[in-house]
Amino acid sequence: MSDSPAREEDTPPDAADEADDVQALRRQVEEKYDFEDFGPSDMAQMSAEEWEAAFDPETWVVGEDLLDRVENDLKNRIDTREVFAVLERYEEGGEERLVAYSDEGYAIVGPDGSVEGQGTVLRDVKPTVALCSMDSYAVPDAPDDVSLPTPDDVPEGTGQLGNNLLQVVAVAQLLAGLGLIGVWLFTDAVPTPGGYVNLVPPVVGLVFAGIGLFLFAVVANARLSDRFRAEEFRDRLRATGVDDGDRPDFLPPLEGSETASTGSTAADETGDPD
Template identity: 60%
Template sequence: MADPQSTPPGDDADQQGATADSGIDADGEQSSGSATDEASVEALRAEVEEKYDFDDFGPEDMAKMTAQEWEVAFEEESWITGGALLDRVADDLRSRVATREVFARVERHTDPQRVLAYSDEGYALVFPDGTVEGHGTVLRDVKPTVALCSMDDYDVPEPPSDDPLPEPDEVPEGGSELGNWMLQLIAGIQLLAGIVLLGGGFLAAIDQIGGAGASPVLLIVAGLAFLAIALVLFLVVANARLSDKFRSEEYRDRLRAIGLSDGERPEFVPALEPDSSGESEDGQHEG
């Protein structure tokens, strides 16, 4: 008697064939999916290379890149990490601070290995693996810097010093006075011309100069126009000097707020505890 649970030989063959066909279909779909993904990556890479000039790639370009663009543009195996990355980040930030692109105090800590940058509005803490945490405008400025410094072909500029921020008392009252002096000279010439024209108009009105064709009204109007121009130029110079003085005082206040006078950090800046690894004697290098 046949076993009621047994399967006819023909059915076994059909099932094996169906299984093999499904396996082939799955492999085919997987291969097709992989090919599609590779094509998408290549298309995105070509788009990124056309969109960005990597010979002149800077923090502004880095800030515009999306995560997908970053992944296809740079190979993860070539990224710089560890202490070398932190050294590059510290040097690059100090260079940008020196050129007034970034306002921050930069500290290169070695125990633990960190780069800490902070201002009166926020901070950024950089870890050896390239992770960045913090808040405010400093975090916004530091993120693209870390990304650039992790690239082996990015040349980090040499900072002028480890402490590029000036002391508050060293900040001058204003910028260069050359432009103001030039405007004052032009305003003075306009003023003299206006006075001469007004005087000529007055003399023409009493028939002391000029003939029948002389127009006192025209001379007086021209003189008043020159005087108005001179007044506007003098006001521009005065406003520029007041603005320079205000900006200088504001800059001094920001320098004091980050502790350049008393050495105290803002309260929101996290304290870094040594990890007891004995990597450094002093634990930090400020700049």
């Protein structure tokens, strides 16, 4: 009597339930997010469970390709002022790494996709690394020269044309108001019906003059605000080290980077002789 064919073992109930849960969560994620226009803001909203359900770990990009993709994506975001940071490449333990830092934190990206750091830069870089590790994510081409401006290159403010137009309107309003008041005071051009004093022209003149003064105050406030923001931005650039090349104190030592080598050489040259 021949042996009966071995029956295929059924899938364990727990594994089947887990697979069904993953499929259900994947459908929910596909309905919730638009993956054709998926960006860092969407990535920041995703939970770890949603991320694991939506993307296949076997297709993730790692190694130097990942660092190149992250660097290009961050360069674009720095160029559009979405991210305020300085980018550098360096080697640690024979592996190349990418670091982004500012006056408010830093993020170090490893070739395996690991990210460590602190502050707002870490918050900005984490979604970028997650996106760039997806092979389906198209990283835009980075501009040729992307860098933060030096403090001396920061203008005092923008919108000077708007300020000039407001000043022209303010002058017109002020002259119109003073003109009406002058005509009412020094001429008989304003009729006085019934022998009563006509107070309409001086009231209208005061309104025009008040509008003119208010517009001048708006322009002055805008200029002061622009100067304050420009100086605040310069202070951030100086704290980041854009002006003198000194990195923030909270940033760990970066071995093998050009800036670190330059700093070490300068220290040796200025050191005390034995």
